[in-house]
Amino acid sequence: MRDVAVVGVGMTRFGELWEKSLRDLYVEAALSAIENSGVDRIDSMIIGCMTSGLFVGQEHLGSIMADYLGIKHLPASRVESACASGGLAFRHAFIEVASGMSDIVMAGGVEKMTDISGDGATYALATAADQEYEVFHGATFPGLYALIAVAHMEKYGTTRDMLAAVAVKNHDNGSMNPNAQYPFKITMDMVKSSVMVADPLRILDCSPITDGAAAVILTTVDIAKKLGKAYIKVTGSGHATDAIALHSRDDLTTIAAATAAADKALKMAGKTIKDIDFAEVHDCFTIAEIAVTESVGIFEPGKGGEAVLKGETALDGSFPINTSGGLKSKGHPVGATGVAQIVEVYKQLTGSAENGRQLKNNPKVGMAQNMGGSGGSSLVHILEVA
Amino acid sequence: MVGIVGYGAHLPRHRIKVEEIAKVWGADAPSYKKGLMLREKSVPTPDCDTITLSVEATKNALRRAGGINTAEIGAIYIGSESHPYAVKPSGVTVAEAIGATPEIHTADFEFACKAGSEAMFVCLSLVKAGEVKYGLAIGGDTSQGAPGDALEYSAAAGAAAFIMGTDNLIAESVDTFSYMTDTPDFWRREHEFYPQHAGRFTGEPAYFKHTIGAAEGLMRKAGMKPEDFSYAVFHQPNGKFPMRVGKMLGFTKEQMEPGWLSPTLGNTYSGASPIGLTSTLDIAKPGDMILMVSYGSGSGSDGFVWKVTDRIDEVRDKAVRTRKLLDENLTYVDYGTYAKFRRKIKKNA
Numbered sequence: 001m002r003d004v005a006v007v008g009v010g011m012t013r014f015g016e017l018w019e020k021s022l023r024d025l026y027v028e029a030a031l032s033a034i035e036n037s038g039v040d041r042i043d044s045m046i047i048g049c050m051t052s053g054l055f056v057g058q059e060h061l062g063s064i065m066a067d068y069l070g071i072k073h074l075p076a077s078r079v080e081s082a083c084a085s086g087g088l089a090f091r092h093a094f095i096e097v098a099s100g101m102s103d104i105v106m107a108g109g110v111e112k113m114t115d116i117s118g119d120g121a122t123y124a125l126a127t128a129a130d131q132e133y134e135v136f137h138g139a140t141f142p143g144l145y146a147l148i149a150v151a152h153m154e155k156y157g158t159t160r161d162m163l164a165a166v167a168v169k170n171h172d173n174g175s176m177n178p179n180a181q182y183p184f185k186i187t188m189d190m191v192k193s194s195v196m197v198a199d200p201l202r203i204l205d206c207s208p209i210t211d212g213a214a215a216v217i218l219t220t221v222d223i224a225k226k227l228g229k230a231y232i233k234v235t236g237s238g239h240a241t242d243a244i245a246l247h248s249r250d251d252l253t254t255i256a257a258a259t260a261a262a263d264k265a266l267k268m269a270g271k272t273i274k275d276i277d278f279a280e281v282h283d284c285f286t287i288a289e290i291a292v293t294e295s296v297g298i299f300e301p302g303k304g305g306e307a308v309l310k311g312e313t314a315l316d317g318s319f320p321i322n323t324s325g326g327l328k329s330k331g332h333p334v335g336a337t338g339v340a341q342i343v344e345v346y347k348q349l350t351g352s353a354e355n356g357r358q359l360k361n362n363p364k365v366g367m368a369q370n371m372g373g374s375g376g377s378s379l380v381h382i383l384e385v386a
Numbered sequence: 387m388v389g390i391v392g393y394g395a396h397l398p399r400h401r402i403k404v405e406e407i408a409k410v411w412g413a414d415a416p417s418y419k420k421g422l423m424l425r426e427k428s429v430p431t432p433d434c435d436t437i438t439l440s441v442e443a444t445k446n447a448l449r450r451a452g453g454i455n456t457a458e459i460g461a462i463y464i465g466s467e468s469h470p471y472a473v474k475p476s477g478v479t480v481a482e483a484i485g486a487t488p489e490i491h492t493a494d495f496e497f498a499c500k501a502g503s504e505a506m507f508v509c510l511s512l513v514k515a516g517e518v519k520y521g522l523a524i525g526g527d528t529s530q531g532a533p534g535d536a537l538e539y540s541a542a543a544g545a546a547a548f549i550m551g552t553d554n555l556i557a558e559s560v561d562t563f564s565y566m567t568d569t570p571d572f573w574r575r576e577h578e579f580y581p582q583h584a585g586r587f588t589g590e591p592a593y594f595k596h597t598i599g600a601a602e603g604l605m606r607k608a609g610m611k612p613e614d615f616s617y618a619v620f621h622q623p624n625g626k627f628p629m630r631v632g633k634m635l636g637f638t639k640e641q642m643e644p645g646w647l648s649p650t651l652g653n654t655y656s657g658a659s660p661i662g663l664t665s666t667l668d669i670a671k672p673g674d675m676i677l678m679v680s681y682g683s684g685s686g687s688d689g690f691v692w693k694v695t696d697r698i699d700e701v702r703d704k705a706v707r708t709r710k711l712l713d714e715n716l717t718y719v720d721y722g723t724y725a726k727f728r729r730k731i732k733k734n735a
Contacts, residue, residue: 016586016590018587019591114587118585
């Protein structure tokens with residue numbers, strides 16, 4: 001396998017982008033990544049998108065995005081793993097460069113979610129759960145994560161305040177991210193008095209519905225050096241699936257797919273979790289961040305909530321989590337999320353995170369954990385300074 | 387010089403509270419009240435419709451117009467999205483009721499919540515062109531909101547009427563400006579009982595874009611700034627939007643409060659900003675400048691700059707003030723009564 005680098009990144013602002021279509025969003029992020037990287041061509045493109053068919057009625061994304069990007073006959077594919085589609089696109093781009101099949105590959109992610117009603121979006125997102133055993137019986141994602149939250153509270157004594165602290169911390173970070181959908185701070189009281197969605201999860205425990213796209217350019221470390229721009233190395237890639245339905249899991253409180261993906265990625269990178277300086281994790285709901293930080297081994301099982309409350313995951317904490325603002329504050333255009341996580345890790349490792357959210361301790365190794373559904377799939381990547 | 391010769395409003399006296407609607411649908415009343423800045427809304431009785439509301443509002447406008455001959459009203463335009471008939475004009479019935487037939491031109495306008503200000507715009511233009519001596523412009527609705535939909539908390543009833551002319555003005559029309567694009571945020575197709583809407587899309591790219599577009603365009607055209615106005619009235623689909631758009635434009639709460647009725651009135655659709663103008667005129671002083679901007683889904687806004695004349699002091703109490711209609715002699719109904727009044731209970735024919 002060849003050594004692989006991320007040599008340029010780009011993303012749109014995340015939000016309710018009424019004036020931008022699916023293709024507008026993707027092309028904006030893709031051109032920004034190309035320009036940022038300094039490459040004069042791409043050999044291949046992998047796009048992560050969960051369900052553009054249900055959101056805007058458009059499939060066949062490889063062709064449409066290559067066409068609107070203006071690159072004739074570009075080999076372009078679309079991959080799907082629900083909300084982990086972006087992470088999966090990154091992994092396939094990594095494999096393509098590492099294998100020697102292509103030298104310069106774009107991994108992009110996009111989702112246009114606000115063209116349909118809230119009910120329509122809830123339906124589209126629920127296609128990532130088990131239709132026959134969960135969705136037909138009325139379960140939605142807030143409902144499924146509420147079950148995880150209740151189980152976590154029951155087993156470990158995780159509290160309402162610990163959940164709220166995740167949202168408050170991520171909004172603190174997101175307030176410094178110029179691309180965030182909700183770039184403002186919130187308080188514990190605001191979270192705890194916000195509208196109930198699925199007990200115990202309130203609206204400010206939930207990531208929003210978002211339009212947005214992100215793209216990164218992967219190439220070999222050799223080519224990256226010649227380009228003369230800031231680059232980082234991709235040293236580990238892990239991918240795992242799990243039972244899609246919650247009732248088929250051994251334990252509701254852990255995300256076993258995240259554990260398995262993290263183990264593989266760390267092993268490939270020759271690292272342990274203690275070598276990681278910071279992580280972007282999939283906080284689609286506040287409980288998800290707590291469960292994931294425990295599942296990938298950052299904290300002991302049952303200790304994730306307490307760690308947030310104590311400030312250990314804050315920007316100046318011992319293990320900063322979601323410096324970008326996470327899905328909660330930055331926004332969650334599902335197919336773009338996994339790629340946007342890589343964008344943030346790239347910025348932190350190259351010292352280019354904006355508006356004071358740059359980590360001060362010269363981070364050397366970052367992790368990005370992306371998740372599909374309620375943990376039916378997970379991607380974990382380890383990235384290091386050049 | 388053209389402008390308003392007489393103005394008047396009419397509101398039903400029945401009200402339903404947000405809590406009463408939320409209770410039935412299992413919704414969170416505090417979040418609706420806070421999110422929409424809305425406490426209650428007016429409810430029309432079964433014998434109240436856009437035509438009866440229009441007639442009552444017109445009678446108040448005639449009282450303030452100081453004994454004009456209704457036969458000299460050359461045009462009547464009613465803007466509404468709840469004309470009682472799909473095919474059969476509302477305007478002629480109002481014309482007949484006030485003795486303005488048969489030498490008259492009438493038309494029923496529709497542009498979601500903007501239809502009332504369209505009637506005002508066209509009447510002003512006809513008067514200005516010298517085609518008619520007086521033109522009667524009405525904006526009124528018994529608006530529809532689907533049971534359980536967010537719109538049900540706000541869809542209300544009310545009307546305002548303005549007689550436009552050239553002499554004895556209460557308020558001079560200083561300038562007008564309109565701003566519209568094809569932005570489908572809210573619609574009702576034929577044979578549908580209730581309008582549909584595109585959720586949050588009705589906000590930023592629809593209401594705010596067009597209201598701001600019209601207000602800024604109008605102030606630019608008139609060479610005026612927010613501080614040049616004593617008052618500002620905006621379309622009020624709920625309590626929150628008009629206050630927010632006004633602040634975005636640089637107006638103060640004090641400038642907007644007299645015309646800000648929606649927290650306890652609800653959204654009277656085509657009547658909303660016209661009724662807000664009546665309650666603002668009720669307290670205005672000679673020389674005051676008033677900015678008024680409507681909004682209708684689909685989408686567009688009409689803006690007006692009014693300059694209040696000395697005659698306001700003479701006429702404001704010739705008819706009931708709008709705040710009195712809003713605040714006094716109220717009857718609160720439960721959801722069952724409301725459902726009956728609004729014909730939401732369907733029986734076999």
